[in-house]
Amino acid sequence: MQVKEWFSTWFDSPYYHILYAQRDEVEAAAFISSLQTKLRLPAGAQVLDVACGKGRHAITLHDLGLDVKAFDLSPSNIEQAQAFSTDRLSFFVHDVRNDLPVEWQYDAIFNFFTSFGYFDSREENQQAFKVLGDVLKIDGVFVLDFFNPSYVMAHLIEEESLVRGGIHFQIRRWESDGYLYKSIDFEDQGEVYHFEERVELISKNDFIAYAAQSGLHLVDLLGDYKLGSFDEKNSTRMIFVWVKK
Known part of the structure; x- marks a missing residue:
């Protein structure tokens, strides 16, 4: 019998949401709004929210005028998120290591709040980047937000x-x-x-290398949710902004 990966059981547990219920959703919404102001995605842009949880951040993207598809590994999360579905906001269960339909092409892809680094190997990390790179339009933007391991x-x-x-x-x-x-x-x-x-302490340079192998070029690296510049020692986050060329 195949042993379930830790994140497929813990993230699907009601206790996960109890433990993390006090996360600052106001700060998160403000961050996403500031990010959209910076990126200037046009109304109706097609965007993908990767590892969306119960969909709160996908809803923020939708409220900003974007057309959003969002997925998560947890069936329970997606079941709850689907209550917020509209003709411009949809949710589905998916593992980022598995291919997405190539006819789905996005102007922007988002992976918020350290929703990466859970896999066993560099090959799986690279596969995830390949999957996302394949469905990002040329000149499309990929934003990945991860904690700063040094900090x-x-x-x-x-x-x-x-x-x-x-x-x-x-x-x-x-x-x-x-x-x-x-x-x-x-x-x-x-x-x-x-x-x-268990989250891999993925370095800045490793992330940049994964992205480069998937045709993504780094255009900005931010260090906090107020979009300050990244500092290796003092920044709490690594918020990568890549463009597909």
């Missing part, structure tokens, strides 16, 4: 206890073999649960 490791909180939705989550973080791990332990209604996240 994260310098400010790593190794252990903490959080209360979310009346549940006490015990969190532990550590680095091993180029991955950042997070163990999550809690109890709910007499049941004990354990989940573990």
Whole structure:
């Protein structure tokens, strides 16, 4: 029997959304709006939201006048997102390592809030870039937002206890073999649960190399959600802006 990858079970769990319910959606919406102001995508531009979760950021893109397709690996997430579907906003279940229909071509592709780095190999990372590069129009824009590994490791909180939705989550973080791990332990209604996240500490240069092999050229690298310039030591994010040539 095939063992499920950690992200296919944890992201589909209701506890994932309980733990991360306090993420700043106002900041996220402001970031996406600022990004659109910078990119100046025309009304009706065809865009793809990769690893869209329950669709909140796809909805923001839609509200900005863009025609949006959005996918996520989690059937539960997509089922909930589909309640917001319109003739200009649609959702589907998909794994970014699998090809998308080539007749679907996009003016822009977005991958927000560290929704990459979950795979076991560089080959899978490269395959994901190839899949997305293949459906991006010439002169189309690909924006990928990932944490800055240098900043994260310098400010790593190794252990903490959080209360979310009346549940006490015990969190532990550590680095091993180029991955950042997070163990999550809690109890709910007499049941004990354990989940573990693992995200590759992908470097700036590796991302640029993956993109270059897929015909994508870096035109900007931002360091935070206010679109400040990237600084290796002090920036919290790496927000890549590539164009397909």
